[in-house]
Amino acid sequence: MPPFEVPEGDPFGPHNLPYGVFSLPSGGAGAPGDDGSDSDGSGSGSGGSERRIGVRLGDHVLDAGAAARALGSPYAALLAQPTLNPLLAAGRTAWSDVRRALTAWVTVPSHRETIEPLFHPLSAVTLHLPFEVADYVDFYASENHARNVGKIFRPDAADSLTPNWKHLPIGYHGRSGTVVVSGTDVVRPSGQRKGPADPAPVFGPSVRLDIEAEVGFVVGVPSALGTPVALADFREHVFGLCLLNDWSARDIQAWEYVPLGPFLGKSFATSVSAWITPLEALDAARVAPPERTHPLLPYLDDATGADGPGGYDLRISVAVNGHVVSEPPFSTMYWTAAQQLAQMTVNGASLRTGDLYGSGTVSGAEPGQRGSLLELTWNGQEPLELPDGKRAFLEDGDVVTLSAWAPGPDGTRVGLGDVTGRVVTG
Template identity: 75%
Template sequence: MPEQQSADSPFDLAEGHPFGPHNLPYGVFSPGGSGERRVGVRLGEFVLDAGAVAGVLGSPHAGVLSQATLNPLMAAGRGVWSEVRRQLTAWVTESAYRETAAAYFHPLAEVALHLPFEVADYVDFYASENHARNLGRLFRPDAEDSLMPNWKHLPVGYHGRAGTVVVSGTEVVRPSGQRKTPADPVPVFGASVRLDIETEVGFVVGVPTEIGQPVALADFREHVFGLTLLNDWSARDIQAWEYVPLGPHLGKSFATSVSAWITPLEALDAARIAPPARTHELLPYLDDTLEELRGEPGGYDLRITVELNGQVISEPPFSTMYWTAAQQLAHMTVNGASLRTGDLYGSGTVSGGTEGERGSLLELSWGGKNPLELPDGKRTFLEDGDEVTMTAWAPGPGGTRVALGEVRGRIAAAR
């Protein structure tokens, strides 16, 4: 990886730094660790106060950048997103702006980072064929097909809880609920003993829609502002007892962690790729093989790393995801469900085709049968005090890398 820049200047970046001017993710910070929340843009190990510099330089977009959340900017639409990005790039690269911009940078180590947007709604999908097949083999070993019959025809998802989406670094309290193993005559109540992670990517909606207005595949980039790393924490024992017949509830709703940084889609143009080959004919609203969509590849080449207590346990590739974010958005709205600024939807667990690419402990330990060997002991599921960190990067322009920040959470004992 490139060297870090000088501790004294945000401009002394090594060429190709993953948080260089080709990246510029958005966040919300408080200078000095407390006080007023500000929209910030990351450059190396510094944060630029975007609203303050926009105001001084007379940007027409100073208003949406001088807010306590990203929601006003996200609602402004793709034209504004592009123009703001062009201005920010100029402010941090062109000598004419250097002296002015320099006054509004804050060292990353000296600010507090917050949840960067107000979450309106949260939906989570199940888009990795490798993950779906692994779970099918675990839970339905005698089934003729490890996939359920609907899986290749639509993006399966569930509606989560927006109020428990938290920013990276927030402590995750072990959830309690009902559990029942096949050997138990009746359910018992207590703290989850099969607490898990789900390595995901979240997509953040900017431009809303009215009820009754579906969003077409080709309009994905008109509505989605950017993406973020996401950990859909899961209590597998609570989930197993509750999910029949309506799906996840308490096993998922206690916490969902997201990165403090939202990477704009424009920063990821070099990472766009075609998704895996379609094995089933898709209905027209999901058909991304149509000629008019050939120039809009829906997949993203994102390389994710998962660490447990500082030890790498998996490196899931997002490029293998069968259902794309555009298809998920189209399916989420095809019934007329409206979008709101701040809607968040998760990709579902990202799992590759090898053991070292599985995106959950459920898969990595194969249902608890094969514990992971770590320097601090064996693990099947998470123990109190364990810390999970997910990072990722994507190919950028000219052979650079685009860093996606991190999402981190430490497990606290049940209350």
């Protein structure tokens, strides 16, 4: 099917146009993975050509830099890059201009003859990590998730939430060097673990390997050290979002995290989609967050909604070995991405182009909406029944896939790029 003939209802139609980075096989032939992503995490592909910025339309990828040159765009140099970082740093005006131009290139008939040769089938390209990750921060913003975790680990507590939870978005700093693109195998981590009844810790592979279904937000425009970013400036700094799986070794984390929080149990791999969806593509999916139950300090108070509603209606699906086990709704997240950005910088910490921050596990109120195996199996006590056997936590060879869509303009759907990872023996 020609690239312009996107089937009606396709979630990757011209209303979406997410950005990625791709390469072509050397000599016009290659063997990319099932989803076209890197399989080894190196981002180099196998004998591929140079990397280039691509925009997805249906099941094709447009070489954005080549299209910009062919049509005389003033943004040709910005799009002729091996990474999205220069575009991220260019700012909101450039983001809007480029998106407007791309929409015209793929919808106006007079452009078709020029850019049709610049499309490539998605199945024929290798997708890479689309931006160079600067810093990585992970939050804990779902009240349903936080309450579930509290009930599991503090069953006798009067309140399953910690005292600070309703007053600020809780987060921690991760390792940007272990952020990998969808399709990269995840090596089972090893570390110290100690069960409550064990006399001493032991070292070995994690036996309680888990996932966390999250949404990642990608920072474009940096900020000055010592200058907090206000809620109203969220869209001036954040370029777009993607699905994110923050893999977790629950047994390693349980032994190490008192008193400083997650470390080796969370730092071995974080998988992100190969496609970054610009915020402008999700304007129709903006919704009000849940009702606040505690008064907020001014820097977090979004009651006025001056920049519109701060939540996003994203419908996430979690599959293990092709079997859907959960459908978490992002609209239930208590803390918004704008509040998380404000919390990240209120002490004067600066933003850098390519900063990535995760929403934290997305969980809804129903059992079938929980975004981690920790919750879905209630810490392993209620294993999932899968077609290939029971699962309390992940086994070697298991493949986890996150997918999602959001309401788009005029009844359309906006698809987010999948995130897939396969667990391999450490």
